[in-house]
Amino acid sequence: MPYYCGVDIGASSVKLVVIDEHQHLVARAIRRSGIDYAQSADRCLDEALTKYGLDRGGIRRALSTGYGRNNVRWADDVATEIACHGTGAFFHFRQPITVIDIGAQDCKLIRLDAQGRRIEFKMNRKCAAGTGAFLEEIALRLDLPIGELNGLAEQSTKEVTLGSFCTVFTATEILAKIRAGERVEDIVKGAFRAVIKRIEEMGAIDGTLVMTGGVVAHNPMLPRLASETLGKSAQVPPDPQCIGAFGAALMALEKTNGTP
């Protein structure tokens, strides 16, 4: 059976998904992007193929996306992460949706109509605020492993507001909060809330709110805070970190089938 591969080379991780002609997931792999995107994509593909007992010859078509999309030697096609996240999310929610993707280096707002056609998209402006890089900086400032943030935020009992547009200034705000004796759990939740506030500013949320990306996958509190702040229940598709790669695989299949 022929397979279709999507690979999403993000600022932090490479995500790779293989599907069959029935759009079923066959294999997936994630690894750090590192500094050699081409090599990371190769290794990610090898890892997925080995793990799931497939061979390269079975991949009929591959499409790459993300920051390193033009570095994948074996990709037949290229599309932006905006197209791929939209396609991947729409597969799970076939209705008008607004996708919020929170990645390591950027966040995106993508509005799709009932047919999955893109109406509008927006990426974050110049600063890292509202992205995974922001949370990494906060973890560093609080001397915490990034993986512990969600657990700590879950224990918060108080709202602590962090208001700056700027990641560095927010880190300075945190120093002031520490000096004022605020608990680390509340500060972390405040940082999560700040991410959602940056997203709220990006544009209107029409239709169903769908959240994707690695930051959402690792921090389930974020969709809950988004639902509270944005007044809409945030939906999370299966495997939200790989939704761009999944969308890329779907697009590879569509291109093979000749559908737009």
Add this chain to the structure above:
Amino acid sequence: MAATAERKDFAANKQMRAVMGKYFTELGQGAAEGKKTAWCTSVGPAELLRALGFNVYFPENHGAMLGASKMATDVIPLANAQGFSPDICSYLTSDIGSFLKNETPLQKMGLAGVPKADVLVFNTNQCRDVKDWFQWYARHWNVPCIGIHTPRGTSEVDDALVDYVAKETETLVEPLEQVAGTKLDIDRLREVVDLSKQCTLLWKQVLKSATHVPSPITFFDGTIQMGPAVVLRGSQDAVDYYRVLVDELNQRITQGVAAVEGERLRIYWEGMPIWGKLRDLSSQFLQLRTCVVASTYCNSWIFDDLDPADPFRSMARAYSSIFICRSDDFKEAYIERMAREYQIDGILYHDAKTCPNNSNSRYELPLRLREKLGKPFLTINGDLNDLRLYSEEQARTNIEAFAEQLMQV
């Protein structure tokens, strides 16, 4: 994407380089030959200055050269350190930074530096920054800085406004005559205004050629081709050049030559160029087979109202009617008209951090126009000259995604 897409140069370019080279040579030799130099804002009363015999120098053109040569980002910090905020006009900060460092692209053209002003003449129709900018040099050289304070945000350019601006322009004559050491010859002024009008009509034809599908010219070509319309309006050289260019464009239209091979999308560029990234952006759009066919920026040097029979009032009307000093109602109607005339598929707004006056995406205008036109828009964040404010990767991805979106419609 077509990896082989290449920009098609104009045969006329050789003549443009000669015309521009002659202009800069004359500027450089001005003082030695006893000519006085007047600095003028790009939409200032250049005709009046030329009629009085001044060599006319346009610092905004120098700002664009600093941006295009990528010198701007290196020299801006020098002006910042002298008290000019990184948030104000980066033409101003790059020009003053360049002066402080004594490094300018003009040196490659044989000039020692920027030509010293004998007088600086501004028009605030574009922004207040031009006046602040000129006053710095006026203090430095102890020379007069005079100008016109055009009302901004106007919906209708009525007679009262024209009277006021014309009167202010007339009051410049006496101090300018003193610097020039000569009296204004009104017939010479009429002659210069007539040449400006001819230049403007030809420049308009150049830009209108892009209404053809496929377009024979892109916005990126336009930013280069507009040089003579900016610095040489009122001269025979500019008129002669644009006649040649118009002929070449007509030839392209007749032969069906597209500026962007396989043109499949047509875009309107709203806002300032990103001077240091023109080449990269031009080649990205070529690869996307997308032609940026029209822009507010290039159209800002069309002055339909100039009339040699009534030089002062017609200059006042022309220079008070430019897009940048108009109300949002006017701007909305203007872009709507342009979008229809040029058959555009989408609008790209460049939100230039240091140029709020020429960034029109900040007050909901894109959403209103999307509603009216049913055409998508994209806003990219950047700057005219300060590349510290521009994320190349973000902009590239946004533009690529925009083309994807337009292709799905």
